[in-house]
Amino acid sequence: MLILTCPYCGVNAEETELHPGGEAHLARIGPNGTDDEFEAYLFARKNAKGVHFERWRHAYGCGKWFLAARCTATLQVFGTYRAQTPHPPADIVEAIRKARPDWTPDWTPAEGTAE
């Protein structure tokens, strides 16, 4: 059972206090999206073994949704952060890089990496 710190109320919440919400940072595809775009938005998930960003709701606490960066293989938690961001903030990225030097973000098309 994981322990995640709710970034809103600061509680180190047990997994039983939380409600999982799947992969974070999905960009919503609205009525103008193509079939392929919409299918990817609805169904295609990274299912990463390793660094992963996911949504959690502090359901039996403050009720807020927050996001967590963690390793799905080792359960290491790199940090939790507020949901109101399209991408993980810099301090989270830094924490991940410190623990996983080989990891690169996939949202900024930096040199040598593709979106």
Added chain:
Amino acid sequence: MTHTPPFRLPAGGRRIDRAWQVPFRFDGRHLRGLTGDTIASALLANGQMLMGRSFKYHRPRGPMASGSEEPNALLGLGQGGRFEPNQRATTTPLTHGMITRSQNCWPSLEADIGAINNWLSPVFPAGFYYKTFIHPRPFWKHVFEPIIRRSAGLGRAPTDPDPDRYEQAYAFADTVVVGGGIAGLTAAREAADAGGTVLVLEQDGHWGGRTPTDHDGGQAAIDAALADLRGRKGVTLRRNTMATGLYDHGYLIARESLADHDPNQGIPRQRLWRIRAGRVIAATGALERPLSFACNDVPGVMLASAVRDFIADFGVAPGRRIVVVTNNDDAYRTALTAHAAGLEVPAIIDARPLADGALPQAARDAGITVLTGTAIAKVKGAKHVEGVVLCSHQGDGRPTQTIDCDVVAMSGGWSPVVHLYSHCGGKLIWDEGQSMFRPDPDRPPLGADGQGNVTVAGAANGDLRCAGDLEHPEAPTMPVWVMPARAPYTLRAKMWLDFQNDVKVTDVELAAQEGYASVEHTKRYTTLGMATDQGKLSNINGLAVLSNALNQPIQATGTTTFRPPYTPLTLATIAAEAKDDAFQPLRKTPIHAWHETHGASWEPVGHWRRPYAYPRAGEDRHTAVHREILAVRAGVGTLDASTLGKIIVKGPDAGRFLDMLYTNMMSTLPVGKCRYGLMCNENGFLMDDGVVARLSDDTWLCHTTTGGADRIHGHMEDWLQCEWWDWKVYTANLTEQFAQIAVAGPKARDVLERLSGTIDLSAEALPFMQWAEGELAGIPARVFRISFSGELSYEIAVPANRGLELWEALHLAGADLGITPYGTEAMHVMRAEKGFIMIGDETDGTIIPQDLGLDWAISKKKADYIGKRAQRRSHMTDGTRWKLVGLESLSDKVIPDGAYAVAEGVNGNGQRKTQGRVTSSYHSPTLGKPIAMGLVRHGPSRMGQVLDFPMPDGTVMQARIVDPVFYDKEGSRQNG
């Protein structure tokens, strides 16, 4: 030789109190033990070596061990609701008047009919069931399976409810030390020195583990360590507490026995500790391994450490003449202990070519014969050891001499208890020098910070001589996996690996020969390690035999997965107080008590209890429902609708937000009006419905289904917090703040107008789908002109604490009009008569509003709403989707809910093709005939056609496709 008394030694036994006798029963016989005995030591003290029968061959078995790894001495304890099967006699303390029973034998332990399997054992090798019972196919289901099922399972489940109380508790500690032996207590002191809270858990009722038994001065060392720890703040010591499993992020589960020995004390019998450990130090010790020689399962063959424990801890002689067989120095302690207790030790059989360490020398000094390079070729005796036949260990078993004895104390070396380290991902390495798997310090289980959170101390870490100054040098263990080394098949076929499941060396070899190279496959093919001891005793022996058969190193074979719990947890402890009324919270409306006193028959709806109907004397539920419906249709009735979800959505962007949430337009709803709305998920599927009322310029009140309130509120918050976080909207779930009562029927207005109030309830002032606010019967109220019954209907919301007052006022005012409380079933039937859909009946998570003919509630003007894009996917716009219609039974019988309408032809599985199904089906008292709704392919364009619904009994029911609105199609009643 025979097994002769006395079995209780005249002196010794550090755990027992000879002043206090404890009477108990075993298989009906009245026996006596002593305070401090385990069941096993008490039985041995009574000369009862035979304690069980093995599972497969029903071979007679005595205790093998003295701890939780015991595979044989499993008994049924207690009676009635307190009966417990498969309790280990070696770890269960004896209590006054205890009733114990042997298992897996009939008619008795001594004369067990099932033992015929033993004579048939040559035809029952590994995989026998898989190979034999597969043909002929139909025989499996009708012949083999029923027979096998009857003989399956070890022990019998109790039939009565458990009368005892169990509880759960939480604990937090910076360091949790598991194991209260010398290594654990030392680690605890070091942890306490370093600062932080320390919790020490010991599975046994006594501290110290093996140290007091094995070392001179051991007890004093343990006592000193305990005294030191007890004097420290922040250190908690807990005995009788078994750490059963370690999970993610330092979550440790432990079971504490509080009153197992006396369930009538009035305290909980067991307590399940749910511990969050900053780090765990596993000081869980090691378990001795058996040796694989022929007939190593005859009662009287025991682990050397167990023989030592019975003598030293309980003052019990398992026999009078004890042969020790070993591949290490430690077992010599058993010979010395037995010798010191006045028992005969005719020889120590040591497989090693040399034995000249301090312990072997002490044995020789005591006059005990030590035979090196020697092995046991075979144990003599059937129900009890009568002697051993010896041979050269390096040979093929040719007998060299025979020694009479009644106990064989064997030691094949020690295996660290690595379970906790392995439960949560820690890896093991094979220690070639010590012939054991031990924790790999470079690959520990990881905590939330990515650092190792489990360390291992003492014997659990492979450090078998961890008692510091108490230790003397010992020569290394020699790996012995089969004894003698070149034993032929006839001997290997009698060497037991798993004593409970009867898995022998040859079974594992057969598995390897048949291609089971993976240890996990071999485990399942042979059942090695699948007994109640879960391979604690001898899995390593099995892995070694498999590795030899596969001709690969043991590290390459690896271990099977270590899964919690370490020892079985009873379900009662896991459930603890969460049973009966405390199983889950019960939600009650403010009017609940009234329903109860008026004979409500309850229906569980989520955590709520709602009245299904109010049967009167002489009525069944069905009759009551019909009476209630007719009362509403002809007069007036009241429904407690307090459970409906009520969510306030407020803010400058509330209208815009609701336009995204609902399929229809809510932003244009005028203040004072109500609108029925549909809510879909992003997949386009209908997830909830309800009436929305606009309370003010920036405030809407959204009604949801009873089951949907919390979920829909969560859904709203999800979109607000994670997608449109810059929109200025607040939501509040006010479901429990309001009581809500539906007053429905042609006389509804008459009743309401009799109450004093400030609200004009006339048709002109408050028409259908409007709401008004004011005072009713002296209570602040909102009155909504909405209808789920199709009748003239008002839903009145008042503060929750005034709900009962309003309900009673209504019943007082309407008594002469025959006002009738109605329940959920009447509500369901009336809505079906009107063709109104019900979330969960007409929808099942795969239905879009378009399927239900609800296109009128889907805005064509809005650019977007949740689910809009999905509803344009090809599968959603497919013209062959099943659509809502009414179904009129051609007979006077109600078509069962869920029945399928068949089409021509069969599918690939030979089943009839289908073209629709029934989603709601009732007898309508209003219309005096059955009514139903269903989803049918091309349904709305097939009015008048007849569908076939095959029934399970072979008959076929027929129904005609009709309009789903059976009653008052024009809606004049609800609009009136």
